[in-house]
Amino acid sequence: MSIRKRIWRTAKGERHEAYVVDYVDTARRRRQKTFELKKDADIFEKKAGVEILGGIHVAERASITVEAAGKLWIGIAGADGLERGTIDQYTQHLDRHINPFIGKLKLSQLNVPKVQEFLDTLRANGRSTSMVHKVRVSLGSLIADAQERGKIGHNPVRELKRNPKRSRRGKTKRQYSRRLQVGIDIPTPEEIRMIVGAAEGRWRPLLLTAIFTGLRASELRGLRWQDVDLKAAKLHVRQRADCYNDIGETKSESGERTLPLYPMAANALREWKLKCPRGKLGLVFPNGAGNVENRKNIAQRGLQPTLIRAGVTVPVTDAKGEALNDKKGEPLVKAKYPGLHALRHFYASWCINRKQDGGLELPLKNVQVRLGHASIKMTADVYGHLFESQDDAAGLAEAERGLLSVRVN
Numbered sequence: 001m002s003i004r005k006r007i008w009r010t011a012k013g014e015r016h017e018a019y020v021v022d023y024v025d026t027a028r029r030r031r032q033k034t035f036e037l038k039k040d041a042d043i044f045e046k047k048a049g050v051e052i053l054g055g056i057h058v059a060e061r062a063s064i065t066v067e068a069a070g071k072l073w074i075g076i077a078g079a080d081g082l083e084r085g086t087i088d089q090y091t092q093h094l095d096r097h098i099n100p101f102i103g104k105l106k107l108s109q110l111n112v113p114k115v116q117e118f119l120d121t122l123r124a125n126g127r128s129t130s131m132v133h134k135v136r137v138s139l140g141s142l143i144a145d146a147q148e149r150g151k152i153g154h155n156p157v158r159e160l161k162r163n164p165k166r167s168r169r170g171k172t173k174r175q176y177s178r179r180l181q182v183g184i185d186i187p188t189p190e191e192i193r194m195i196v197g198a199a200e201g202r203w204r205p206l207l208l209t210a211i212f213t214g215l216r217a218s219e220l221r222g223l224r225w226q227d228v229d230l231k232a233a234k235l236h237v238r239q240r241a242d243c244y245n246d247i248g249e250t251k252s253e254s255g256e257r258t259l260p261l262y263p264m265a266a267n268a269l270r271e272w273k274l275k276c277p278r279g280k281l282g283l284v285f286p287n288g289a290g291n292v293e294n295r296k297n298i299a300q301r302g303l304q305p306t307l308i309r310a311g312v313t314v315p316v317t318d319a320k321g322e323a324l325n326d327k328k329g330e331p332l333v334k335a336k337y338p339g340l341h342a343l344r345h346f347y348a349s350w351c352i353n354r355k356q357d358g359g360l361e362l363p364l365k366n367v368q369v370r371l372g373h374a375s376i377k378m379t380a381d382v383y384g385h386l387f388e389s390q391d392d393a394a395g396l397a398e399a400e401r402g403l404l405s406v407r408v409n
Contacts, residue, residue, distance in 0.1 A: 001021070001022065001023040001024075001045055001048070001049055002021070002022050002023075002376060003019055003021050003022075003024065003041050003042070003073070004019070004020050004112055005017060005018075005019055005020075005038075005044055006019070006034070007017050007122075011132060017036050018034050018036055019033065019035045019036075019037070019040075019041035020032055020033070020034050020035075020041075021033045021034075021035070021036070021041050021044055021045050021048070023045075023049075027195065029109050031085050041162050041229060042222050043057075048229075052293055054241070061073060063106040063107045063108035063109075063151055064106065064107060064146070064151050065103065065106055065107070065150065066098065066099070066102050066103050066104075066105050066106075066107060066110070066111040066142070067094075067099050067103035067104065069107055069143070069145070069146040069152075070094040070098065070099065070103070070142055071090070071149060072081060072145065072146070072149065073090070073141065073142045073145045073146070073318040074087065074090055074091055074094070074242065076145060076166070077090055083242055083248065084244055085242050085243045085244065086147075086244070090138055090141075090199075093134065093138040093139075093193055094138070094142075095134045097127065097131070097140075098138070098139060099348060100345050100358075101118055101122070106161050107143065107151055107152040108152060109147055110156050112325050114156070115139070115157055115160060116160065116390055117155045118138060118139075119132055119135075120123070122135060128206070128318075131230070135147070135299055136157060136160075139157050140155060140157035140158055143155045143157055143158075144158075144273075145157070147362075149248075153291060153383070154276065154403065163406075174273075179385050179387075180345060180382065180383070180386075182349060182386075185342065185345060186342065186345040186346055186349050187206045187312070187336075187337060187342055187343070187345075187346045187396060189350075191310075191312045191336075192211060193305060194310040194311060194312055195207065195211070195307060195312060196208065196211070196264070197310065198306050198307075198309040198310035199306050200306075201273075202274075202302075203273075203301075203302035204266070204268055204270050205271070205272040205284075205303065206220060206285045206298065207303065207306060207343070208264055208265045208268045209223075209235075209265050209268070209269065210340055210343040210347075211265075211343050211346060211347065212261070212262045212265040212347065213259045213261070213265065213347065214259075214344045214346075214347030214348060214351075214370060214371055215235075215237065215259075215344070216240065216251075216340075216341075216342070216344060217298065217340045217341070218240040218241055218242060218243075218251075218293055218295075219237050219240045219250070219255070219338070219372075220284075220285055220298075221240070221241040221245075221283075221285060221292055221293055221295065221298070222240040222241035222247055222280045222292070223235070223237070223283065223284040223285060224238075224239070224281065224283060224284065225231045225276075225283075225284055226282060228261075228284060230261070230266055230269060230270055231275075233260060233263075233266050234258055234259065234260060234261060235258070235259045235261050236256075236257075236258050236259075237250060237256060237257050237258075237259070238250070238253060238256055240255070242303060242403045243295065245291070245292040245294065247281065247292070249374065251372070252372070252374040252376075253374075254369075254372050254373060254375075255372040255374075256371070256372075257369060258374050259370060265359075269284070272284075277289065277290045278290050279291055280359070285298075289296045298340060299338065299340065301338075303335065303339070303340060303343075304335035304338065305336075307335035307337060308333065308334070308335055312335065312336045312337070313333035313335060314333065314334060314336045315331055315332065315333055315337055316331075316332035316333060316334050346356075347370075347371075348371055348379075348382075348383045348386070349383065349386050350369075351367050351370055352365070352367060352383060352386045352387055353386065353387075354405060364376060364379060364380060364387070365382065367379055367383065374385050
């Protein structure tokens, strides 16, 4: 590997100079790369030398664009048997967020500063913090796939700091995740009592089951009668229905679980079983034809009207945040919680703080099992802050009395 200075003149007699790095890559092919500045050539020479020794160097000419790598990545995702919904999400990330900004760049041109610039560009163009995070994960997976194919030597996304610090005064560009709050993200016990009182018709057993089991919407839609043991008051989760209404396996091995059925939910299911539309799938909560119920129907025709009848609402506001009225001058309202996941959040919080209602607080591991989370870390990250602090003043005082009351003979 060597660096040589090249000097030439244009047709107009203008003098130019550049620095050319000559080297042999890992495929034993001679390569050249030209730089305007000597220091840039020196940096490349050192970096390429290390990569060649490690067998990971990919010359820019041998590299492919991010867009081309994305097509290969989507292809392998389909071959691996991922759900259609997951592949569609990856495709959307590529088409809407990655390709418009860096799709024409070659993988060899990507580095940590370039990736950080891309993420900042997404934020500047109105992408939410959540979406930026999801696109970052997809880009990292895309590059990892290309790395396995020998199209890039390293993964700059994985080299980014995973947990950037941020002061609460907002001095940095990155945002911290907001904790779930009771009354904002999680229905309060009083709101749940109001919802239970307002639930009616075919939606009552579904909503009660959601409240008292914490099942995901996909698990509710895929639940079969053969997996409900009304005599033993137990419910077995063994399958789910995806966003295309296709029945498949649970999200993970932990998703398969057995849950207790509380009396109110069990009684509602007994009554519903006599009226439930029959179908080949044997579903507990099918549509009128006995097939998989659409997720939007459950939210828009079941949950939201029930919340409005129960008075669990918030005002409808305009862009300025001002409350709107209807033609009669009455305030316009909408359901406070738009989706079933709020009921799952409630079930988690109820399991954690049941002693408020005279029950026993479940340990975090038990809550993880009830919710079907793949890891206890996921449960702790989402719901850990809901556990009552063990360092409150009353608890410390009681511990102090117990400690000092022990006498040594």
